[in-house]
Amino acid sequence: MVDQMVLQTQQWLNKTYGNDSRFNAVSENGQTGWETIYGLTRALQIELGIQTTADNFGPSTRSLFAKRYPNGVQQQKDGDGAKSNVYSIIQGALWCKGYSTGGNISQHFYSGTGSAIKKLKTDMGIGGDSSVDVEIMGALLSMQQFVLLADYGGSVAVRNAQQQINRQYRSYTGIIPTDGLYGREMNTALIQVLQALEGFTPDEATGNFGDGTRSRLKTITSANASANEYWLWLASVALACNGIGGTPTHVWTSSFGNLVTEFQRQYALAVTGAIDSTTWMSLLTSKGDPNRLCVxxxxxxxxxxxxxxxxxxxxxxxxxxxxxxxxxxxxxxxxxxxxxxxxxxxxxxxxxxxxxxxxxxxxxxxxxxxxxxxxxxxxxxxxxxxxxxxxxxxxxxxxxxxxxxxxxxxxxxxxxxxxxxxxxxxxxxxxxxxxxxxxxxxxxxxxxxxxxxxxxxxxxxxxxxxxxxxxxxxxxxxxxxxxxxxxxxxxxxxSDRMDAVSYVHSSNAGGATVDQGTDYTSLSPIDLIWHLEKRFDELRGQGKVGQDYVPSGDSGTWITVPTWRCMLELSLQSVLA
CATH class of the missing domain: 3.20.20.80 (Glycosidases)
Known part of the structure; x- marks a missing residue:
């Protein structure tokens, strides 16, 4: 389906920058995708004076943007006739994310564009005015989504947590998507929130769950939860992300305690009922605690x-x-x-x-x-x-x-x-x-x-x-x-969901074909079953299983009979002969 405003954005990009060697032309198909986002990113880099452009909103782009717009790109006052291609880039990025500016792509930043930015910030969970700082610009020039993607499995509980992280831990995590999905960025953000609670600085909070992070973990129980409400909230968010529980909470209730034990059972952890170090690691990393017991x-x-x-x-x-x-x-x-x-x-x-x-x-x-x-x-x-x-x-x-x-x-x-x-x-x-x-x-x-x-x-x-x-x-x-x-x-x-294999057929039952001279009375029941299965496969390959011979004068015909009857007859012949 063609989005007319995305198409207009693509057309504007090609018309404005198509003759600049630093820009790669984008397809004019009216569909949002990385190609258009890359085009908007290179357009911004050209406006910032970067000679060697790239597809990513990297450190150089961030630094130059922050230097030129230390207070962010501001909404124009009514009657201000100044024009800027940066305004058009912001508008195009908004349209690519599904936010209407109330008009065509222009070189102005008036109330329509300002309202779209405010709506975007509300969806992010941070609120605020219409200014576009370096983090908002970086989010615009990405494929991050800030509306609930319920059709793709997004949940309201996870989205609420994402918005809370953007409000409270933005200095640690940056702006994260608020689509309700538990993905790579959300997983990293949860570890960074943990590191913030552990006392690491934003620069130290890498989102990598290493030995330093493990060394500062707290065990949260019903007894100390009230004194560690943000730790409890983080654990409840991680449980929701793992498909257990619903709305994140700051209060330990009996229902929450049941969720903890449910998670421990589901992941084959020691059922302690406490959010201990092993549980924290399984909540936030795929491998969990590498030193935990296993069989x-x-x-x-x-x-x-x-x-x-x-x-x-x-x-x-x-x-x-x-x-x-x-x-x-x-x-x-x-x-x-x-x-x-x-x-x-x-x-x-x-x-x-x-x-x-x-x-x-x-x-x-x-x-x-x-x-x-x-x-x-x-x-x-x-x-x-x-x-x-x-x-x-x-x-x-x-x-x-x-x-x-x-x-x-x-x-x-x-x-x-x-x-x-x-x-x-x-x-x-x-x-x-x-x-x-x-x-x-x-x-x-x-x-x-x-x-x-x-x-x-x-x-x-x-x-x-x-x-x-x-x-x-x-x-x-x-x-x-x-x-x-x-x-x-x-x-x-x-997980103990099904048994592993506890036996094999003895070496006497080996070989590609069944020895017709085998003394079946000396075999164990398991080996006898193996022989019957093998003999059944051989007869089926010869077209004989499932048929019986009916004599008629000097000749006869093969007729189809139930497989169970063939197997029963074969069993009786083998055992009673």
Whole structure:
């Protein structure tokens, strides 16, 4: 849809600056986007006398703007006939954000433009007059939104908190969006608010949750909440951003205490009922407290008897291991880099530990995620799981890069749809990825559960996103040279939503085909079931399962019969023969 005032802005930019080598022409399509914002930014830089322009409103632009307009760009008085292209740039930026100036693009800053600026400031939560200082100018020349984006998941509670942050902590955070969405900027702002409460200066409050920030954390309980009302308010905002609770509060009530314990349970934290350091870190960072207790882990290294003993002694009950690796068929098992080695799963389960299978081959670039590759990956994962004797379970297919929302829609989703339709063998599709990707794939019905790569704190898909509802495993810390034994380990939280794998079919049940001479009376029930499943697959491949032969004179015909009858007959023949 063409916005006529955005179109007019684009036309004005090209007409005014089109012959200036410092300006890049913009498309005249009437649609707001980065191209138009960049055009407005370069136009302002030209007006400020900058010879080497750029697309960003950076330090040089900010400095020169503040120097020329120390009190901000002021609204003109009625009758003031002075003209300035800067006025037109402000008007164009307002139109791009959806604020009407009440007239066409002009070189004047009268009441219509002034009213639009006041409305913008009200939406930001700061109020005030119509002056445009360097922070307001920077916000205008951005894609930040200052109205509630309810259609995109924005909430009133989060928007109110964003406006409060702009009012109270602007010197720490700058102007942040007030769109009601919990994104990267809001996440950073919450950490900066925490750092303000901890006594850091605005220059020291980087928004990075480091050791200094952790060292000054306060534990907030019902007993001390009244003396730390702003800490409590911040915690309530962080809970709302993580999808728990509603309106932020300064008062600890029994309902608020329930929200704290709900969050701790949802994130598999120790349920203390207090906002302790571990809870603070999970509220504000994807990986949370890297030193918290956990019972699961994953590694690329073989779980030898020695490593197994170490894991058990350290309290681990579940280990994630890789089904395959590229070029595995050309390697001796002793040469595997990360793939499960023969006998390894039997060793793990023999001592009462459990495991979960991961498939991660060529998963670090968008170009890897084709429908053709998905079918190959599904087949490789299925065949490896069957070869290793793994019973039907979830296999976690990896997306090991920071895919954007658009890339998820265009490429990652079709890949997982094809995985879902191709996997077979009784196995189910899980996903290993950032929070946002896991949520998107699960909500689309293409995976049933998630192994979340929360250790990748810089991923845009983790910053500002709550943990997926369907998470089972949550990777949050890496330990190199574990216990000085020369191998690496990732620490993984476990939600207990579903069981890990506790057994594998015995080596007697291995092989590509079933030995028809097997003495079935000597097999365990689990191995007997495995044989029946394998025999069923072989007969189905020959077109025999689901059919029965009906003699008729010297010949006969095959007729379709229920699969359950075929399996029952096969079972009886195998066991009673």
């Amino acid at each position: 699961a882990c994953d590694t690329r290294f073989e779980i030898t008897a020695e490593r197994l003993a170490t894991l058990k002694a350290d309290g681990y009950r579940i280990v994630g291991r890789y089904l395959t690796e590229p070029g595995q068929d050309k390697l001796d098992p002793s040469e595997y880099f990360k793939a499960i080695r023969p006998g390894e799963l039997e060793r793990i389960t023999a001592v009462g530990m459990q495991f979960f299978p991961i498939f991660q081959e060529y998963s670090t670039k968008l170009s890897h995620f084709t429908v053709e590759n998905s079918r190959k990956h599904a087949q490789s994962a299925r065949e490896a799981a069957q070869r290793l004797g793994i019973p039907p379970t979830y296999i976690y297919f990896a997306v090991d890069f920071d895919a954007t929302d658009d890339q998820v829609s265009s490429t990652i989703l079709p890949y997982f749809r094809a995985i879902l339709s191709s996997l077979g063998g009784g196995y189910k599709v899980g996903i290993y990825a950032s929070r946002n990707i896991c949520t998107r794939i699960i909500e689309a019905g293409c995976a049933g559960c998630a192994f979340v790569s929360d250790m990748s704190t810089g991923f845009s898909g983790n910053l500002g996103f709550p943990i997926p509802n369907g998470w089972v495993y949550d990777q949050f810390a890496e330990i190199s040279n574990y216990r000085g034994q020369g191998w690496d380990l990732d620490r993984v939280a476990y």
